Every structure is written in structure tokens, then in C-alpha cells.
Amino acid sequence: MKLVxxxxxxxxxxxxxxxxxxxxxxxxxxKAIYQLTCLRIIWTNACSRHVIALGYPFPxxxxxxxxxxxxxxxxxxxYHLARRWLRGxxxxxxxxxxxxxxxxxxxxxxxxxxxxxxxxxxxxxxVWSVLSIWYIGSENPHKVCEWSPRGAxxxxxAVNGDSRSEATIALALHLNEARTVRILSxxxxxGSKYSLQEMHVINFDMKPVTxxxxxxxxxxxxxxxxxxxxxxxxxxxxxxxxxxPSIFQSNDCTQVLFAYQSVLVVRARTIHLFPFPRLDPxxxxxxxxxxxxxxxxxSFGWVDAECVNICPFLSRPEGDSSxxxxxxxxxxxxxxxxxxxxDIFYLELYTFEPNPDYVPDDxxxxxxxxxxxxxxxxxxxxxLRGSLxxxxxxxxxxxxxxxxQPRDRFAGGLLADIPSHLVxxxxxxxxxxxxxxxxxLRSEEEGKVKxxxxxxxxxxxxxxxxxxxxxxxxxxxxxxRIALASSFGRVTILEL
Numbered sequence: 001m002k003l004v005x006x007x008x009x010x011x012x013x014x015x016x017x018x019x020x021x022x023x024x025x026x027x028x029x030x031k032a033i034y035q036l037t038c039l040r041i042i043w044t045n046a047c048s049r050h051v052i053a054l055g056y057p058f059p060x061x062x063x064x065x066x067x068x069x070x071x072x073x074x075x076x077x078x079y080h081l082a083r084r085w086l087r088g089x090x091x092x093x094x095x096x097x098x099x100x101x102x103x104x105x106x107x108x109x110x111x112x113x114x115x116x117x118x119x120x121x122x123x124x125x126x127v128w129s130v131l132s133i134w135y136i137g138s139e140n141p142h143k144v145c146e147w148s149p150r151g152a153x154x155x156x157x158a159v160n161g162d163s164r165s166e167a168t169i170a171l172a173l174h175l176n177e178a179r180t181v182r183i184l185s186x187x188x189x190x191g192s193k194y195s196l197q198e199m200h201v202i203n204f205d206m207k208p209v210t211x212x213x214x215x216x217x218x219x220x221x222x223x224x225x226x227x228x229x230x231x232x233x234x235x236x237x238x239x240x241x242x243x244x245p246s247i248f249q250s251n252d253c254t255q256v257l258f259a260y261q262s263v264l265v266v267r268a269r270t271i272h273l274f275p276f277p278r279l280d281p282x283x284x285x286x287x288x289x290x291x292x293x294x295x296x297x298x299s300f301g302w303v304d305a306e307c308v309n310i311c312p313f314l315s316r317p318e319g320d321s322s323x324x325x326x327x328x329x330x331x332x333x334x335x336x337x338x339x340x341x342x343d344i345f346y347l348e349l350y351t352f353e354p355n356p357d358y359v360p361d362d363x364x365x366x367x368x369x370x371x372x373x374x375x376x377x378x379x380x381x382x383x384l385r386g387s388l389x390x391x392x393x394x395x396x397x398x399x400x401x402x403x404x405q406p407r408d409r410f411a412g413g414l415l416a417d418i419p420s421h422l423v424x425x426x427x428x429x430x431x432x433x434x435x436x437x438x439x440x441l442r443s444e445e446e447g448k449v450k451x452x453x454x455x456x457x458x459x460x461x462x463x464x465x466x467x468x469x470x471x472x473x474x475x476x477x478x479x480x481r482i483a484l485a486s487s488f489g490r491v492t493i494l495e496l
Contacts, residue, residue: 004032011036016045020079040068047075055313055398055440056082057478061163081480084496085400085441089434091461092482092494098122098134098141099490106485109472112186114163117479119144119186119194121159121169122491129154131171133186133194136493147184147196149175156207158216167199167230170208170216179205181218183230200230210256217263219253224291225265229279236277238263239291240270257308260325260370261360262295264352266308271330272297273369296373304335305403307395313440314351314378314399325354325370329378329437331395333403345385347393347403349437349456350375379454381435388430389469389487396477399439404470404484405431405460429464432484432494462494 003011015023015037023046027037036042044063051058058078063071084093098120108123118137124130131154132146156172168186172179183200206218206226214232219225223242228235242249255266263274272294280289300306308330333347352371359368386406393403407430435458436442464470472485480496 004030008036012039012041012045015042016049018046019050020046020076024076038068040071043068043072043075047071047078051075051078051082054082057396057398057441057480059478065164078478081496082441084480085436086443088443089459089461089496092496094495096136096139096141096493096495097490098136098493104489105471105487106489106491107471108157109483109485109491110157110159110474111476111479111481111483112159112163112168113161115186115188117476117481120483120491120493121157122485123154123157124489125153128152129173131157131169131184131196133196134491135192141491141493144192145186145194145196149173151175155179156209158208158211160211160213162213165213167211167214169196170211170218170230172207172218178203181206181208183216202228202230204228207253209253210258212258215258217256217258219256219265221250221252223251225253225256225263225274227263227277227279232279232281234279234281235289236279237289237291238265238272238274238277238294240265240272240294240297243270254306255308257310257328259310259328260354262370264308264328266306266330269302270297270299273371273373295367295369296371298374300332300334302335304333305391305393306330306332307393307401309395309397311395311397311399311439313397314437324360325358327354328352328371328375329395329399330375331393331401333383333391333393344382346380347383347401347435347458348377349379349381349395351378377454379437379456381456381458383433383458389471390473390485392473394473394475396475398441398477399437400441400477401435401437402473402475402482403433404473405433405458429467430470431460431464432462432482433458434461434496435459461496465492466490 023037027034056078104124104126106122106124110121112119112121118135120134120136122132128151130146130148132143134141135144152173152175154173158170160167166185167183169184171182181202181204182198184196185199187195187197204218206220209219210217214229216228216230223240225238226235251267251269253267257264261276263276265272273296274292274294277292310326311329312326314329330350352375355369355372358370384405388406390404395401435456437456468487470484471487474483482494484492
């Protein structure tokens with residue numbers, strides 16, 4: 001019996017057991033099979049069974065909102081990216097460069113969600129700040145638009161994580177002795193033309209930190225955070241008391257995460273978990289809403305960098321997505337003012353586990369945290385201590401992480417206590433490090449550690465080619481892309 005003589009439902013069931021590369025090979029056998037493999041159900045099954053269920057990188061957009069062409073593309077590319085992680089990534093497959101801002105330092109670089117993953121944002125400053133959008137979907141990236149009010153200085157930015165929202169960017173700026181936050185919308189015109197249009201102006205002396213859809217989180221440098229719906233104008237306030245009210249000490253906000261029925265505010269010296277506030281309309285008489293107090297808090301002391309994410313597959317490759325409350329993971333690089341400290345120290349991964357006593361309705365106590373505090377130390381990665389312009393570390397949802405390792409500061413003959421994988425071939429330049437924590441993308445080779453060991457080994461995949469510092473880093477785990485901005489205006493785009 002010929003395969004094509006079977007009923008279509010039977011063929012669809014058979015093909016559902018094939019991995020994406022096998023489906024592509026099967027589609028080349030004959031026209032009838034090719035037409036079968038063009039059906040949406042084929043790629044819905046392949047994506048659900050061989051990508052999402054295994055914890056492979058995939059966009060968070062619901063499948064029914066993707067076209068069949070987009071679904072097919074993302075299923076195939078996500079599968080191949082995951083297999084490269086599982087085999088152990090040795091270096092980038094492809095590198096591209098953007099001339100950037102002609103010898104002007106780039107202070108921030110970020111990939112923009114949506115737009116076929118072809119746009120990137122840069123912020124630079126000469127006399128005043130400039131926001132530019134670059135098209136990176138071709139071999140030669142080029143600028144498509146820019147926004148730069150004369151004399152404005154930018155002090156904070158948040159890119160909307162929801163590509164379907166009309167609001168693209170929230171930007172804090174200082175202009176004409178006034179501090180405001182502007183909401184910008186990126187519009188696609190005819191052909192390759194784009195424009196940035198101003199939608200809203202907020203008279204808040206705060207910096208935007210996180211934006212997701214209509215919700216924007218803004219924060220000051222001390223103790224207060226605002227959760228604001230830019231569409232309706234309603235908002236709520238979160239505030240913690242300083243450890244010592246008699247000491248006026250900065251505590252910059254580095255990240256705000258919208259967690260399960262709560263908001264996690266990450267600052268330089270403290271972490272606070274708040275209930276998600278009720279958003280009230282702005283009072284015309286200037287009366288502020290009563291601030292919410294934290295449910296729980298923790299401090300790692302002074303930290304050099306940290307990144308928190310919701311990681312459903314860390315330490316549980318099967319990824320129990322049925323759980324409503326998924327643990328939070330935070331990667332921390334500590335800071336030391338001890339000049340005699342060892343050159344080697346650790347990045348540490350901590351986990352905030354769900355609180356079994358938390359009741360997600362009005363019957364439970366109002367002051368119970370959805371997560372357990374303090375966090376539990378899960379893993380650590382050895383790294384080198386040194387001076388960095390870009391201190392960012394990025395932790396992806398699936399447990400991959402990237403950061404910049406400083407040039408080594410020790411002499412070549414004094415390496416007895418330094419692990420071999422941390423010893424740079426030269427002390428001239430910085431290097432880019434990746435690590436995979438135990439989970440769905442960890443290779444068998446990387447998993448060969450002593451039983452019960454929590455140490456993860458980072459891997460150098462790229463070195464700074466020029467004698468200039470990297471100034472900003474962005475990592476797109478879903479598409480396997482890393483952007484590195486430099487102090488002389490060039491941006492390097494790596495594809496894993």
C-alpha cells in the first residue's frame with residue numbers, strides 16, 4: 001500500500017510523530033505529500049510536540065495568532081536553535097556589523113519585538129541624546145528613522161514586550177529644565193520607511209523600567225515604583241521604607257517583573273515583592289493613592305548586576321506548565337570593594353519557589369506572599385573579577401545566560417588557582433560568555449558534573465576585536481541573537 005493512499009487524517013497522525021527536519025525531507029518525496037505538509041495542523045502538531053513541550057525557544061505569541069508561514073518558520077528555526085544548544089554552542093554562526101553612530105558611544109542597544117524580528121534600537125549621545133531605529137534584516141544594517149528633540153538628555157528607556165501594542169517605547173528625558181516620560185509609537189510607512197510618533201507625555205519624575213502592553217512600570221532611584229496604565233491613565237504606587245531613614249542613599253531600580261499576582265521590584269541593594277496594585281484614575285486635585293507596602297523582601301548586599309526571569313524549565317526539563325505559579329529565577333553578580341579579593345568569584349543563580357500556603361483568592365490572608373523568601377541558591381558559575389563598562393547579565397526564560405567577562409588583570413605566571421576555562425588567551429580584550437543552567441537546553445556534555453554539584457561552567461564564544469569597551473548588551477533567546485554596542489559607535493550582531 002502506498003503512503004499517499006491512506007486517509008488524510010491517518011497521514012496527519014503519522015506525520016505528527018516526525019521531527020521538523022524529517023517533515024521537510026518527507027515533503028520532498030512527491031507533490032501530494034508536499035501539499036499535506038503545507039497544512040497548518042501539521043506544523044501546529046510539530047510545534048506543540050517537538051518544540052514547546054520540550055522547552056525549546058519559541059515566541060510567546062499564541063499559536064493561533066501566527067500565520068501558517070510564521071508558524072512553520074518559527075517551528076523549524078526554534079528546533080534547530082535548540083539542537084545547537086544541546087550539542088554545545090562553540091561560537092556564533094554569523095556576525096554582522098552596524099556602523100552605528102560614527103564614533104559616538106552607543107549607551108543602549110535593544111532588539112525590538114515584532115516587525116519580523118528585523119529592527120533594533122540604539123541610543124547614543126553627542127551634544128544631546130539620539131534614539132535611532134535600525135533595520136537588521138539584511139546583510140548590511142541601516143538606519144530607518146530617529147527621534148531626537150533638540151537639547152534633550154535621555155535618562156531611561158523601556159521597550160514594550162508586547163509587539164501587538166501600538167505603544168513601542170517609553171522614554172524618560174530632561175528637556176528645558178523639565179523631566180517627563182514620553183510614550184512613542186513606531187509606525188511603518190511605505191516601503192522601508194518608519195517614523196516614531198509621540199503618543200503620551202507623563203509628568204512623572206521617574207524612569208520607565210518595564211512595559212508590557214498597556215502597563216508601564218516606572219521607578220525613582222530610592223524607594224517608590226508606579227504601575228501605570230498609559231491608555232486609561234489609572235495607576236497605583238508601590239513603596240518600601242528605607243533601611244535607615246536617617247541616611248539618604250541611592251538604590252537604583254534595575255528591573256520590574258510582573259509575576260504571579262504580584263510585582264517584583266529589583267534594586268541595586270534590595271528586592272521587594274509587592275501585591276499587584278489596584279489601578280485608580282488620576283485625581284485632578286493632585287492627591288496620590290495610598291502606596292502598597294511589600295509582602296516580602298531580601299537583600300544580596302551591593303550587587304554589580306542582576307537579572308530576574310520566570311523560567312519554567314529550569315531544573316525541571318519536563319516543564320510542568322500546568323502550575324499556575326512558576327518559580328522565579330534571579331542571576332546575581334556580587335560587588336566587592338576589597339582590592340585584595342580573589343580574581344575569581346561566582347555568578348549565583350537563586351530561585352524564589354511558589355509559596356504552598358498562598359491562596360489566590362479573597363479567602364486567604366492579604367499579606368501572604370505568592371513566593372517563598374529568602375530565595376534558594378540553585379547554581380553558580382565561576383567568572384573573573386575586573387573593570388567593565390557594560391555590567392549587564394541577561395538570563396533567558398529557558399535558562400541560558402550571557403554576560404561580558406573583563407580582560408584579565410592578573411599576571412600570566414600566577415594562574416595556579418584560576419580554572420583553565422577562565423584563563424583568557426590574551427589579556428587585551430573583553431570576551432562574551434554564555435552558560436546553560438540545568439534545564440531543557442543543557443547539553444549532555446555540560447551536564448556531566450559531579451552528582452549534587454551546583455557549579456555550571458561558562459563558555460567564551462566571542463572576543464572583543466577592538467581596543468574599545470563594550471557599552472551595552474542585549475540577548476534575544478528565542479531567535480538566538482546577541483547585540484554588543486561599543487564606545488566608538490559600532491554594534492556587533494551575533495547569531496548563535
